[in-house]
Amino acid sequence: MVSAKxxxxxxxxxxxxxxxxxxxLELYGWAKIAKEEDFSAQKKPSALNLRDKYKYASWQRYVNEGLSPKDAEKQYIELAERLLAEQKK
Structure with a gap:
């Protein structure tokens, strides 16, 4: 289960x-892992649908690396905070 943050x-x-x-793509992959969504139940997108193909590949990369939900959440939070801080400048 993900944190409130x-x-x-x-x-x-x-x-x-x-x-x-x-x-x-990093945020997408980390979010999928952090939320513990079932990658094996996900249908591989069509090669013609590039957007979904890249999103799927990002998620798959983190699954293959064995990234834990806790570590995925931590990485997501770090990047999200940096991006939000940059936007406020």
């Missing part, structure tokens, strides 16, 4: 316009 940042980051594509 994660949930708050998850909702705040969704509206950001500044993150790079790589940062967005």
């Amino acid at each position: 994660f949930t708050q940042l998850y909702n705040e980051v969704r509206g950001l316009k500044g993150p790079t594509n790589d940062e967005q």
Whole structure:
């Protein structure tokens, strides 16, 4: 189960316009792991759907690395806080 801080940042980051594509993919993969969503139940997206293909690959990378939900949440929070701080500048 994710922390209240994660949930708050998850909702705040969704509206950001500044993150790079790589940062967005990291956040996506970490969020999926942190929320303990079942990767094995996820259908692999079509090769023609590039957006979903990259999101799936990001999530898969962290699954393959064996990233724990706790570590994924920590990394998500660190990047989300940095991105929000940068936006306020």
